[in-house]
Amino acid sequence: MTYYIKTYFYLIFVVVFAGSCANVIYPDRSQFQKDGEPVPTVTLNKYKSVQERPEQNEKVAVALSISGGGSRAANLGVGIMLGLEQLKLSNTRNALQEIDYISTVSGGGFAGGSYIGALYNHYYYNRSIEFKLSDYWKTNIQEHLAHSYVSDLVKANFHPWYWFTFIDDGDALEKAIDDHVLFYKYRNSKNKKLPKDERKKNRSITLGDLFIDKDSINKKVIFPMMVANGSTLDKMAIFPFAPDVMEDYQIAGYSHRLKNIKNKNKMNPYELPLAVGIKASGSFPVLISNTTLMSHYHPERKYLHVIDGAMTDNLGYETAMDILKQDDAVKSKVLFIVDADNAGMRPTFSKKQNAAFSMKVYGRLASSGLDARRNTLTKELLSVGKETGIVPIYFSFNVLIEGNEAVPPPSIDVDEQAPRMIAKMKEDMDALTPLDMQVLYELVTNVGTKYTIEDYEQELLILTGQKIVRMKQDEIIKVLTK
Numbered sequence: 001m002t003y004y005i006k007t008y009f010y011l012i013f014v015v016v017f018a019g020s021c022a023n024v025i026y027p028d029r030s031q032f033q034k035d036g037e038p039v040p041t042v043t044l045n046k047y048k049s050v051q052e053r054p055e056q057n058e059k060v061a062v063a064l065s066i067s068g069g070g071s072r073a074a075n076l077g078v079g080i081m082l083g084l085e086q087l088k089l090s091n092t093r094n095a096l097q098e099i100d101y102i103s104t105v106s107g108g109g110f111a112g113g114s115y116i117g118a119l120y121n122h123y124y125y126n127r128s129i130e131f132k133l134s135d136y137w138k139t140n141i142q143e144h145l146a147h148s149y150v151s152d153l154v155k156a157n158f159h160p161w162y163w164f165t166f167i168d169d170g171d172a173l174e175k176a177i178d179d180h181v182l183f184y185k186y187r188n189s190k191n192k193k194l195p196k197d198e199r200k201k202n203r204s205i206t207l208g209d210l211f212i213d214k215d216s217i218n219k220k221v222i223f224p225m226m227v228a229n230g231s232t233l234d235k236m237a238i239f240p241f242a243p244d245v246m247e248d249y250q251i252a253g254y255s256h257r258l259k260n261i262k263n264k265n266k267m268n269p270y271e272l273p274l275a276v277g278i279k280a281s282g283s284f285p286v287l288i289s290n291t292t293l294m295s296h297y298h299p300e301r302k303y304l305h306v307i308d309g310a311m312t313d314n315l316g317y318e319t320a321m322d323i324l325k326q327d328d329a330v331k332s333k334v335l336f337i338v339d340a341d342n343a344g345m346r347p348t349f350s351k352k353q354n355a356a357f358s359m360k361v362y363g364r365l366a367s368s369g370l371d372a373r374r375n376t377l378t379k380e381l382l383s384v385g386k387e388t389g390i391v392p393i394y395f396s397f398n399v400l401i402e403g404n405e406a407v408p409p410p411s412i413d414v415d416e417q418a419p420r421m422i423a424k425m426k427e428d429m430d431a432l433t434p435l436d437m438q439v440l441y442e443l444v445t446n447v448g449t450k451y452t453i454e455d456y457e458q459e460l461l462i463l464t465g466q467k468i469v470r471m472k473q474d475e476i477i478k479v480l481t482k
Helices: 002-020 070-086 108-124 133-146 149-157 169-181 243-248 274-281 317-326 358-374 377-388 397-401 414-427 434-445 455-471 473-481
Strands: 060-066 101-105 225-232 238-240 251-256 259-262 291-295 303-307 332-339 390-396
Touching (some): 060 070, 060 108, 060 317, 070 108, 070 133, 070 332, 101 108, 101 274, 101 317, 108 133, 108 169, 108 225, 108 274, 133 169, 169 251, 225 317, 251 274, 274 291, 317 332, 317 390, 332 377, 332 473, 390 397, 397 434, 397 455, 414 434, 414 455, 434 455, 455 473
Parallel strands (some): 332 390
Antiparallel strands (some): 225 238, 225 303, 251 259, 251 291, 291 303
């Protein structure tokens, strides 16, 4: 009986599949990117050099890539940058100031964006005191990264206005990123927390603030270049948000602050808001609506859909590496890689003998390519480093337990151990025992991938980032001062 049932469904499948096959072929050679052609990437010589920034060491080019991982990546990334700021290279310079390029993916964009947002505000208000990321962390960034971006997504899905427009939950996330991560809300002229003399006309941070056209006469280079990386949905190609890449794809429209912005003619790519790129880079498939950009490339297919950059490179290191190769630094090139992935916690073996449930297998497919790539990443980085002369320095959770033979306890009470580790790191980071390091590793790697975070999780990640830098400080100083 079972045989006949299977045969019946098989015949139905064959009939349906055969009936859906088209008998007519319509040749199409209008693809933007044909098989074997290179994907558009950032062309560095189209812009003024970031080495033109005041007091920059022109002989060293430094890029920082920050991986995806939601709020875990955002807070670890900021913790790493705070640690780099504490690392003095001279009486007047620290390691953070030497970073020329920032390449981010997904949650890492919140970290890079927080740094750029703080720098932008510092110059926007013409602060006379020296810039310190630690000051902005205390006054703004900590609160902004603790904000629940999940609540913005949930509210958008239940907002009646969104049901009848092209605005969606992803656009609500973009506005929240602009407001909080990039300080737009802070700079609002109606912000009563600001002194009256600082309440002035506001605008969003754009690509034109970070990329200065080489032919520009009046505009000076002030900030590092930051590239948020997305992935094109149909081709699954890396999509770096940079003005020249926007020109290549002939982008002419986007959504920003819950409004559709379209250009009948060519758009000025330098006007595209940074928040659009950060949001696109973090649009995890299915859970968050993708970013739709309007293009003039094809008269009928006018839209480009961009999803989470993690689908093509979860570390953002490929864009960072590509940019460093183009830099004309004389002495050395350095790539800092912040890897906030907690895939190391995933077991290899299963407790069950029977085949895995189909939906479980399906659920793994979205990140299967990333995990497969991750398994060969260290070897690849070392190989590329030798070929290009670029020195990679890896900041990951694994640094905490490298060479550590202490056995972690069979169970960890988070409510007890998290406050203990926070207090101990605040008192003396160098006093952590090997067992403490094992416990810390378990605590931070068990923070989920989400766009919301608990207070203790945030504090743990910020302190852990600083601890990892301290463990790597000799290596960092060596490559930045040789």
